[in-house]
Amino acid sequence: MNVLYDDIQFLPGVGPKRADLLKTELQIFTINDLINFLPFRYIDRSKFYSISELASAQTAVQIKGRFLTKQINGVGAKAYLKATFTDGTGRIELTWFKGMKWVNSMIKPGVDYVVFGKVSDFHGILNMTHPEIEEFSKFCNHPQQDFIGVYPTTEKTRKANLNGKVMRSMMESAFNKIGLNGIVETLPKYILDECQLPNLESTLRTLHMPSNLNQVSKAQFRIKFEELFWLQLSLAIRKQNSKENIKGFQFFRNNDNLLPLFYKEHLPFPLTKAQIRVMSEIRKDLESGKHMNRLIQGDVGSGKTLVAVLAMLMAVDNGFQTCLMAPTEILAQQHAKSIQELLAGIPVNIALLTGSTSKKARQEIAEGLQNGTIHMIVGTHALLEDNVQFRNIGLCVIDEQHRFGVAQRAKLWGKNTTQPHVLVMTATPIPRTLAMTLYGDLDVSVIDELPPGRKPIRTAMLRDSQRQKMYDLMREQIAQGRQIYIVYPLIQESERVDFKNLEEGYQNIIKAFPEPQYKTIIVHGKMKPAEKDEAMKKFASGEAQIMVATTVIEVGVNVPNATVMVIESAERFGLSQLHQLRGRVGRGADLSFCILMAGNKLSQDGQTRLQTMVETTDGFQLAEIDMKLRGPGDIEGTQQSGLPISFKLANLAKDGQIINLARSIAFRIIEKDPHLLNQENYILQKGLKERYNQQISWRDIS
Ligand code: ADP
Ligand code: MG
Numbered sequence: 001m002n003v004l005y006d007d008i009q010f011l012p013g014v015g016p017k018r019a020d021l022l023k024t025e026l027q028i029f030t031i032n033d034l035i036n037f038l039p040f041r042y043i044d045r046s047k048f049y050s051i052s053e054l055a056s057a058q059t060a061v062q063i064k065g066r067f068l069t070k071q072i073n074g075v076g077a078k079a080y081l082k083a084t085f086t087d088g089t090g091r092i093e094l095t096w097f098k099g100m101k102w103v104n105s106m107i108k109p110g111v112d113y114v115v116f117g118k119v120s121d122f123h124g125i126l127n128m129t130h131p132e133i134e135e136f137s138k139f140c141n142h143p144q145q146d147f148i149g150v151y152p153t154t155e156k157t158r159k160a161n162l163n164g165k166v167m168r169s170m171m172e173s174a175f176n177k178i179g180l181n182g183i184v185e186t187l188p189k190y191i192l193d194e195c196q197l198p199n200l201e202s203t204l205r206t207l208h209m210p211s212n213l214n215q216v217s218k219a220q221f222r223i224k225f226e227e228l229f230w231l232q233l234s235l236a237i238r239k240q241n242s243k244e245n246i247k248g249f250q251f252f253r254n255n256d257n258l259l260p261l262f263y264k265e266h267l268p269f270p271l272t273k274a275q276i277r278v279m280s281e282i283r284k285d286l287e288s289g290k291h292m293n294r295l296i297q298g299d300v301g302s303g304k305t306l307v308a309v310l311a312m313l314m315a316v317d318n319g320f321q322t323c324l325m326a327p328t329e330i331l332a333q334q335h336a337k338s339i340q341e342l343l344a345g346i347p348v349n350i351a352l353l354t355g356s357t358s359k360k361a362r363q364e365i366a367e368g369l370q371n372g373t374i375h376m377i378v379g380t381h382a383l384l385e386d387n388v389q390f391r392n393i394g395l396c397v398i399d400e401q402h403r404f405g406v407a408q409r410a411k412l413w414g415k416n417t418t419q420p421h422v423l424v425m426t427a428t429p430i431p432r433t434l435a436m437t438l439y440g441d442l443d444v445s446v447i448d449e450l451p452p453g454r455k456p457i458r459t460a461m462l463r464d465s466q467r468q469k470m471y472d473l474m475r476e477q478i479a480q481g482r483q484i485y486i487v488y489p490l491i492q493e494s495e496r497v498d499f500k501n502l503e504e505g506y507q508n509i510i511k512a513f514p515e516p517q518y519k520t521i522i523v524h525g526k527m528k529p530a531e532k533d534e535a536m537k538k539f540a541s542g543e544a545q546i547m548v549a550t551t552v553i554e555v556g557v558n559v560p561n562a563t564v565m566v567i568e569s570a571e572r573f574g575l576s577q578l579h580q581l582r583g584r585v586g587r588g589a590d591l592s593f594c595i596l597m598a599g600n601k602l603s604q605d606g607q608t609r610l611q612t613m614v615e616t617t618d619g620f621q622l623a624e625i626d627m628k629l630r631g632p633g634d635i636e637g638t639q640q641s642g643l644p645i646s647f648k649l650a651n652l653a654k655d656g657q658i659i660n661l662a663r664s665i666a667f668r669i670i671e672k673d674p675h676l677l678n679q680e681n682y683i684l685q686k687g688l689k690e691r692y693n694q695q696i697s698w699r700d701i702s
Helices: 015-026 031-035 051-056 100-106 136-140 155-159 164-178 189-195 200-208 213-245 258-266 273-287 304-317 329-342 359-371 406-413 432-438 464-479 492-512 529-540 575-582 604-615 619-630 656-672 679-692
Strands: 041-044 061-073 080-086 091-096 113-117 119-122 125-129 132-135 147-150 293-298 321-325 350-353 376-379 393-398 421-426 443-447 458-463 483-487 520-523 546-549 562-567 593-598
Touching: 015 155, 031 164, 041 213, 051 061, 051 091, 051 119, 051 125, 061 100, 080 100, 113 125, 113 136, 132 136, 147 164, 164 200, 189 656, 200 213, 213 432, 213 656, 213 679, 258 304, 273 293, 273 304, 273 421, 273 443, 293 304, 304 321, 304 329, 304 393, 304 421, 321 329, 329 350, 329 376, 329 529, 350 359, 393 406, 406 421, 432 656, 458 464, 458 604, 464 483, 464 562, 464 593, 492 520, 492 546, 520 529, 562 575, 575 593, 575 604, 575 619, 593 604, 604 619
Parallel strands: 091 125, 293 421, 293 443, 321 376, 321 393, 350 376, 393 421, 458 593, 483 546, 483 562, 520 546, 562 593
Antiparallel strands: 041 147, 061 080, 061 113, 080 091, 113 132, 119 125
């Protein structure tokens, strides 16, 4: 019987109470769970720092010296102990708010102490609060651990003092019990050799009981590699599966007649090089007879819609119906309108279906879809409803696909007996490393070029006190016939206050622009669809010059005459959202502006974000920075993906090279041995089953 799966309670040094804490707080039930619970960093106690070099210390440090003074200040609950400590190179203040009587009694003059804690620098005076102290002679009398692991904690484990030292003694006890060769390797030997990875046993021993940092980083590399490798392997298999098992409709070039007609007589401008390249990638897929599962990534304004329309025309040419699904009503309407304009004079019947489509119209659409007289349908989630049935749908396009859940998207694929081709689009550029993970099983096309003639948008950050400057710019632009967006944040948690701000903002604008020829409209999510629609129409037609709105306009709205985007309380938006909003302007030939209005109280983080916006217009670059600032878990779309993207050690923002390595090896393995049937890969097949059977549902994600 393998001791690895023994209950943690019976490990020497654990006992029922601690076992209970480990189980409920940290999900550690067995010895195996325990040794796989990893420190995420280490405290370095291998050296003593001198006080003169402490100002720049980032983590807790260890110093050696003597106390100069000590004094209890304040009385009662406000009492605290303050001491000065020196090592000859400088001084530091040590403060205790708790346990001060005991600490006070410990401190003797003229005796050497070891002090360990985190340094803060308060107006040039160095300080440690609640450091650990120990007499140097005692310190020398017990064995030293140079590197102490810092493990994930919870409030309860901190209270119970389940610190790195305690964890380490449990780990030692666990490895004693397991003995040598008790830990079974999880990766094939040829991968360990190729990537020069330490084996699992020595990796785990090193991570819990390190003796030098070089060893630690090799062990961490192995764990990160492995975490990313399993995920990439599962993606490789998924991709392979869908290639093998899902037959796709085959489109034929000699069926084309609408497409050439459109190209020759209706295309309003030449395609960009990037559009042409992506179009040919799509064309290859559609003609291959295999199922297409492709993502188009392209910055706001890069012209994804046009590419989608061309692909949709190919479907119609080949006798299939096609749909375009968008996340909001406004966006769906706008898509329908612009597609109708683009395809005017071409015999394609286009319908629009949203939540506000009338019952009667719905009925007609349902009939048209079933008898095939409707060729293209544009819509919102309404398209997913069961009563939307097609005669023969061959291609589904999803705009801003990260706004839809996995299950929602999957519903669309079920609308024909053979899965329709899938084209998903996103204007939220995501970092490459994240794309390789989230969309690891899709083929990805990138439109990395904006249509010619676009001028970069000038971005500035203004404080509330500089509001007049914003009005001046607005006035100047309106006088030139341009239009303006003003966007307010509106989130559920602070909905009331936000709403009040929006209303007030609207009133202020009306006051600031009292001239009868200037019209301001307000648009927000609480308005009835018809009202919203009417307001939007006024803006789109140029009848209104200023739109005050919440983020309902974030996605896709296209008014080329708008040249100013003012974002109120801009510090409350994430980088990718700010980028999306800024993308609403700069769509015409005129120079455009984005004004980020920041409250007078601005956090460091907010400052960094807004400054980044001022300096950078490249969406992909912004996405990289966003991921570094917020971590991959908060990037839009990662939650809905259902993929495990938070790891014990690997970090999608930082470990790009390891991802590349893991991905290339995983995809190579699956290419050579698609079902992992080779003897040497048996271990992989087993490992995958253990890891992902419960976590990832093997339904196609897109
Ligand atoms: P997005 O990629 O953000 O969805 P759109 O498809 O809405 O971008 O296109 C943005 C604008 O660029 C639209 O007004 C569209 O008509 C225009 N556009 C698209 N492709 C071209 C092109 N090749 N040349 C000039 N303008 C283009
Ligand atoms: Mg778009």
